[in-house]
Amino acid sequence: MPMSLIDVLPKIVAEGKKEVEKILRRLESNHKILLQTNECVLPVRKDSNLFVGEQCFDKRDWFNRLCYGDNLLVMQALLNGDPSTRLPSMRGMIDLIYIDPPFDSKADYRTKISLPGTAVDLKPTVLEQFAYSDMWKDGTVSYLRNLYPRLCLMKELLSERGSIYVHLDWHVCHYVKILMDEIFGKENFINEIIWCYKSGGVGNSAFAKKHDNILFYRKNATDYIFHILKEKSYNSDLKKYGFKSAKELQFQDDIGWYTLVNCKDYWNIDMVGRSSEERINYATQKPEALLERIIKASSNEDSIVADFFAGSGTTGAVAEKLGRRWVMSDLGKPANMIMRKRLIDQEAKPFLYQSVGDYQKEIFAATKEFKRVGDLSQVVLNLYGAQPFHEEGIPRNLGKLQDGRTLVYVDSPNKMTGLSTLKRALEFKNILLGGWNKVIVLGWNFVFDIVEIIKQFDRKQLEVLVIPPDLLSQLSKNRCYEKLIDSGKIRFSSLQYLTIKEPRVRSVSSSEEEIIRELDNYVLLSPDALPLDEKNKEKLQDIIA
Numbered sequence: 029m030p031m032s033l034i035d036v037l038p039k040i041v042a043e044g045k046k047e048v049e050k051i052l053r054r055l056e057s058n059h060k061i062l063l064q065t066n067e068c069v070l071p072v073r074k075d076s077n078l079f080v081g082e083q084c085f086d087k088r089d090w091f092n093r094l095c096y097g098d099n100l101l102v103m104q105a106l107l108n109g110d111p112s113t114r115l116p117s118m119r120g121m122i123d124l125i126y127i128d129p130p131f132d133s134k135a136d137y138r139t140k141i142s143l144p145g146t147a148v149d150l151k152p153t154v155l156e157q158f159a160y161s162d163m164w165k166d167g168t169v170s171y172l173r174n175l176y177p178r179l180c181l182m183k184e185l186l187s188e189r190g191s192i193y194v195h196l197d198w199h200v201c202h203y204v205k206i207l208m209d210e211i212f213g214k215e216n217f218i219n220e221i222i223w224c225y226k227s228g229g230v231g232n233s234a235f236a237k238k239h240d241n242i243l244f245y246r247k248n249a250t251d252y253i254f255h256i257l258k259e260k261s262y263n264s265d266l267k268k269y270g271f272k273s274a275k276e277l278q279f280q281d282d283i284g285w286y287t288l289v290n291c292k293d294y295w296n297i298d299m300v301g302r303s304s305e306e307r308i309n310y311a312t313q314k315p316e317a318l319l320e321r322i323i324k325a326s327s328n329e330d331s332i333v334a335d336f337f338a339g340s341g342t343t344g345a346v347a348e349k350l351g352r353r354w355v356m357s358d359l360g361k362p363a364n365m366i367m368r369k370r371l372i373d374q375e376a377k378p379f380l381y382q383s384v385g386d387y388q389k390e391i392f393a394a395t396k397e398f399k400r401v402g403d404l405s406q407v408v409l410n411l412y413g414a415q416p417f418h419e420e421g422i423p424r425n426l427g428k429l430q431d432g433r434t435l436v437y438v439d440s441p442n443k444m445t446g447l448s449t450l451k452r453a454l455e456f457k458n459i460l461l462g463g464w465n466k467v468i469v470l471g472w473n474f475v476f477d478i479v480e481i482i483k484q485f486d487r488k489q490l491e492v493l494v495i496p497p498d499l500l501s502q503l504s505k506n507r508c509y510e511k512l513i514d515s516g517k518i519r520f521s522s523l524q525y526l527t528i529k530e531p532r533v534r535s536v537s538s539s540e541e542e543i544i545r546e547l548d549n550y551v552l553l554s555p556d557a558l559p560l561d562e563k564n565k566e567k568l569q570d571i572i573a
Contacts, residue, residue, distance in 0.1 A: 033203060036169055041210055044176030051100075051177065052184075055107055063095060063105040063115075063382040064444070064475070071372040091115075092344070092379035094371070095357035096364045099336035101384045102357040103181040122185045122355070123253055123331035126322055126343050128195040128314060129175065172203055178336070179211050185334065186247045191218070191254075191326045194243045195314075201241040212245040219244040222294040223318060227301065239294075242322075257325050258288040295321065310340035310366055319346040327352055341367030348376045405438040407503065408470060408495060411518045412436060426456060433465040441500070445471030445492070447481050454490060470495050470520060479523060493520040 054060075068091075095102045109117035166173075182192060192212070196204055209217065221242040246252035262284055278285050297317045300306050306316055319342050327333055329351045335343035338356035344367065347354040358364055368381060402424035409416045414427035414436040425438040437453040439445045450469060457467035468491045475481070482492055496502075496518055532544045 033168060033172075037172070037203070037206060040169065040173050040176060041207070043173065044180065047177045048180040051104060051181070055104065060108045061101055061104045061384060062108060062110050063093075063102070063384060065380050065382050066096075067381040068378060069094075069368060069372065069381055070378050071375050072378075090353055092348070092353055092377060093355045093382055094338075094341075094344070094364065094367055094379055095355070095382045095384075096359075096361065097357065097384040098359055099357050100178055100181070103178070103185060103336065105384060106355065107181065107184060118185055118332075118355070120185070120187050121332055122334045123187050123190045124323065124327040124333045124352075125182050125186060125190070125192040126195070126319065126333070126335050127182070127193070127337045128312065128335075128339060129337045168200060168203065171200060172207060175204065176207055176211070179207060182334075182336065183211060183247060188248045189251055189253045190248075191244065191246045191252050193221075193322050193326070194245075195223075195240060196243065197240045198237065201243070205243055208243055208245055212247065213249070215249055216246045217243070218246055219293045224294055224296050225299045227299045244326075253326055253328060253331070255325050257291045257321060259291045260286040261289045262286045291321070291325075297321075308340055308366060308370060310363070313340040314342045316342055316346050319343050320350070323347055323350055323352060338367060339363055341370050345370055345374055345376075348374060404441070408438045408499070409436060411499075412468075412470060412520055422460070426460070428464075429468075435460065435464040435467040437467055437469045438495075439469060439471040441472045444473045444475045445469065446475035446478060450481065450485065450490060450492070454485070457489065465489070466491065468493060472497075474523070482523070493522060495520060 095105075106118040109115055179192075179194075186192065194204060194208065205217075205220075219242075221244055223240045223242060225238060225240075260279075260281075263286065278287055280286070295318070297315055300313050300315050304315075307313070323333055323343075323346055327347075330353060332353045332355065333343060333347040334355040336357050338344065338358045340363070341356060344354040344356045348371070356367060358367070364381070371379065405425035406416050409425075409427035412427075414429055416424065416427045425440070427436045427438070428434065429436065435453075435457050437449075437456060439449055443449065449471070453467045453469045457464045466489055470493050472495050474494075478492070482490070499518065502518070529546045532546075534542045534544060536542050
C-alpha cells in the first residue's frame with residue numbers, strides 16, 4: 029500500500045532541511061552563484077543619457093531587478109550579492125514576498141506566440157522542462173519537496189519586519205500550510221485570505237470553485253509591517269431609502285450608500301477580464317487590485333517587494349506604481365519577455381534584466397554520462413562534423429573540419445563564452461600546427477555583450493555558433509550519440525542580433541526635427557535553436573522565408 033502524504037511529510041521536511049543547510053554552507057564558500065546582467069533597461073527616454081554599459085552601477089544606489097532563471101539559484105545569488113557590481117547581499121532586506129507558485133501537476137506550460145498570419149506553440153525551454161519535470165516527478169510529493177527549500181531561502185531574504193503571502197488553491201494549500209508552520213512557526217501565521225471571484229470555476233457535479241487561498245505569515249512575532257486597510261461596505265437600507273443618519277461616516281457612489289470598514293479576510297476582487305485594460309494575455313495573470321491590497325498592507329514606501337514566481341509581472345508593476353522597490357524572477361523566458369515589455373510600457377524606472385548564467389553547468393553536473401568536460405567536447409565535435417585531434421599535447425576541445433583549413437573550438441558548459449574565449453580560440457588558429465584559415469567557436473552560455481565583442485573580429489577568421497540548448501538532455505536519452513548524427517536533429521545556430529546605422533536627422537519645421545534610424549543588419553536566430561516541435565518550426569520558417 030503506497031504511503032500517504034501525511035506519512036511522507038516528515039521525510040520531506042528532513043530532506044529539505046539538509047538541502048538548505050548545504051545551500052547555506054555554499055554561500056560561505058568561494059564557489060558562489062552570481063547573477064549576470066544582460067541589460068540595463070531604460071524605459072524612459074530621458075534616462076538613456078545617464079547610463080552607459082557598466083557605468084550604470086556607478087549612477088544609482090539601487091536597481092529594481094528582473095531575473096530569469098530557477099528561483100532556487102536566483103535566491104542564492106541574491107543572498108550572495110555581487111561585489112564586482114556593488115550589488116550587496118539581500119539577506120534580511122526584503123519587507124514583503126508574494127508568490128503564486130503553480131498549483132496543479134497537469135498544467136500545460138506551453139506558450140502560444142502570435143505571428144503574422146499564424147501562431148506557434150513554444151514548448152518549455154530545456155531549463156523549464158528540467159525544472160518542471162523535477163517538480164512534478166512524483167506528483168504532490170515532488171511539489172512539496174521542491175517548495176520547501178525555496179520557502180526557507182525566502183525566510184532568509186525577509187527583513188525582521190517582513191512578511192510573506194503564498195497564493196495557492198485547493199490542490200495543495202493544506203499541505204503547504206504544514207510546511208509554512210514548520211518553517212515560519214505556527215505562531216507567525218496571521219491569516220488565510222480567501223480571494224473570491226466571479227469568473228471561472230463552473231461546477232456541474234460539484235459546487236463551483238470560485239476562490240483561491242492566500243497564506244499570510246510574518247517573519248517575526250514581535251514586530252512586522254502591517255497597515256489597516258479600509259473597504260466599502262454597502263448598506264441595503266441606505267441604498268434603498270437614501271438614509272442620511274450619521275452622514276459624516278457615509279458615502280455615496282454609483283452603486284449606493286456605503287461606509288468604510290476594516291478589510292476582512294475574504295476579498296471580493298474579480299479576475300482580469302477579457303476586455304480589461306490590464307489584460308496582457310497571460311494565462312495566470314493576477315489583477316492589480318489584488319496585489320495593490322497586499323503591497324499597501326504589508327510594505328512601506330521604498331520597501332523592497334519580491335516575487336519569485338512572477339509570471340506576468342503584476343507584483344512588480346503594482347510595486348512600481350506604489351513607490352516600492354522590487355525584485356522579480358521567473359523560470360519561463362516568455363514570462364520574462366512579457367514582464368520586460370509590461371514595465372517598459374508602464375515607463376518604469378531603470379531596472380536590471382539579469383540571469384543565472386551557468387544552467388548548462390548545473391545540468392552537466394547532474395549528468396552521469398560524462399565525467400570530464402573533455403569527453404563531452406569530443407562528442408560535440410563529432411556532432412558538429414569535426415574530427416577531434418588525437419595528437420598528444422593538443423586540448424581535447426579542439427577539432428578540424430574535413431576541408432583541412434578550419435579549426436573548431438568547443439567551449440565548456442561550465443563557462444560563459446566571451447572575449448577571453450574568442451582570443452584564446454584565435455591564438456590556437458594562428459599557432460596550432462602551422463595555423464588555420466578560420467576558427468569556429470561552439471558555445472553553451474554567452475556573456476551579455478557577446479554581439480559587441482564579436483564585432484571586434486574579422487568574420488572571415490572567426491565564427492561563433494550556439495550549441496543546441498537541449499543537447500545534454502538529448503544525450504542523456506541517446507547514449508549512442510551516433511544515432512543523433514544520423515537523425516539530423518542536432519543543429520548549431522548563429523547568434524541572434526541586429527545592428528543599427530547611425531541616426532539621420534531631418535528638419536521637419538523650424539521647431540521640429542525628425543530622427544531616422546535604419547537597421548544595418550539583422551541576423552535571425554535559427555528556428556532549430558528555439559523550443560519548437562517540427563510542425564511549429566515549419567510555420568516559423570515560412571514566415572522567415
